Each structure stands twice: as structure tokens, then as C-alpha cells.
Amino acid sequence: MTLKTIEGTFIAPQGKFALVVGRFNSFVVESLVEGAIDTLVRHGVSKDNITVIRAPGAFELPLVAQKVAERKEYAAIIALGAVIRGGTPHFEYVSGECTKGLAQVSMQFGVPVAFGVLTVDSIEQAIERSGTKAGNKGVEAASSALEMVSLLAQLEAK
Ligand SMILES: Nc1c(NC[C@H](O)[C@H](O)[C@H](O)CO)[nH]c(=O)[nH]c1=O
Numbered sequence: 001m002t003l004k005t006i007e008g009t010f011i012a013p014q015g016k017f018a019l020v021v022g023r024f025n026s027f028v029v030e031s032l033v034e035g036a037i038d039t040l041v042r043h044g045v046s047k048d049n050i051t052v053i054r055a056p057g058a059f060e061l062p063l064v065a066q067k068v069a070e071r072k073e074y075a076a077i078i079a080l081g082a083v084i085r086g087g088t089p090h091f092e093y094v095s096g097e098c099t100k101g102l103a104q105v106s107m108q109f110g111v112p113v114a115f116g117v118l119t120v121d122s123i124e125q126a127i128e129r130s131g132t133k134a135g136n137k138g139v140e141a142a143s144s145a146l147e148m149v150s151l152l153a154q155l156e157a158k
């Protein structure tokens with residue numbers, strides 16, 4: 001018997017990509033945006049097919065993503081932001097609602113929503129994950145979006 005495997009590729013993706021970006025902690029978030037755009041472009045996505053939409057912070061990203069998904073114009077949404085723990089429980093509320101809300105949008109609309117939101121304990125951790133020693137979460141999120149667009153196209157093909 002032959003094993004059948006279905007998985008996404010990164011070859012010449014079709015469709016438009018929306019980057020939904022929280023402005024809070026922009027000193028690291030802008031590196032995530034750069035990483036995500038660079039990844040999309042290097043995989044053949046034209047800049048004409050990339051839209052960057054900015055919101056105040058991570059808490060607002062689910063609503064913005066929902067509005068984007070409603071338009072049915074984008075093959076994938078890439079959420080980018082940075083939630084950095086402070087001295088109060090605020091971190092848990094912001095990061096929790098952001099994560100939950102983005103997952104809901106993905107399931108409700110059947111559209112890939114890549115999670116490129118840093119949820120970290122310190123500024124150092126944020127810097128390390130936005131293009132220095134621990135990679136770039138924007139790059140990872142864009143790669144995941146590309147793969148998911150391809151995978152869903154295969155699963156939805158008749
Ligand atoms: N502390 C962080 C926030 N806080 C702001 C919220 O996201 C929101 O904009 C505000 O509560 C108004 O509704 N946002 C981040 O993205 N990162 C943080 O570390």
C-alpha cells in the first residue's frame with residue numbers, strides 16, 4: 001500500500017496576504033513586519049498583493065483580523081505584535097484575548113491566521129525573537145501562512 005501525504009509547499013503562492021500589526025512595542029514589531037514581508041516576497045508574493053493594516057495593540061488584533069476575514073479578499077492573515085510582561089496581570093489578559101480571538105477568526109472564516117505575536121517575559125526575549133539570536137517570529141508566521149495557503153488549496157481541490 002502506498003502512503004499518501006498531503007502537505008503545503010512554498011511555490012509561487014496565489015492570493016493576497018494581510019499583515020495585521022499591533023503598534024504597541026513598535027521597536028520590535030517593525031522587525032517582525034520586515035521579516036514577514038521579506039519572507040513573502042522571497043517566495044514570490046508581489047508587494048501589490050501584501051497589505052499592512054495597523055492597530056493600536058495586540059488586544060485589537062482579533063477584531064481587525066475579523067474585519068479583514070469578512071472581506072474574503074485575502075488568502076491568509078498574518079498577525080504581528082509584541083506583548084511584553086510587566087509588573088501586573090495585564091499581560092495575561094492582553095495575550096490571552098489576542099491568542100484566543102485570532103484562533104476564533106481562523107476557525108470562523110476558514111482562513112489561515114498566522115500567529116506572529118511575541119508573548120514574552122522581557123524586552124531581551126522580544127529582541128532575541130525579532131531578528132537576532134532566536135530567529136524572527138514574523139518570518140515564522142509568514143512561512144506558516146504560505147504553507148497553509150498551499151495546504152488548504154490542496155484540501156479544498158475537488
Ligand atoms: N501592554 C501591551 C499592549 N497593551 C495595549 C493593548 O493591546 C490595547 O491596545 C489597550 O489595552 C487598549 O485597548 N499591547 C501590546 O500589543 N503589547 C503590550 O505589551
Ligand SMILES: CC(=O)[C@@H](O)COP(=O)(O)O
Nearest residue numbers: 084085086087088090091
Ligand atoms: C503586557 C502589558 O500589558 C504590560 O506592558 C503592562 O505592564 P504592567 O503590568 O506593568 O502595567
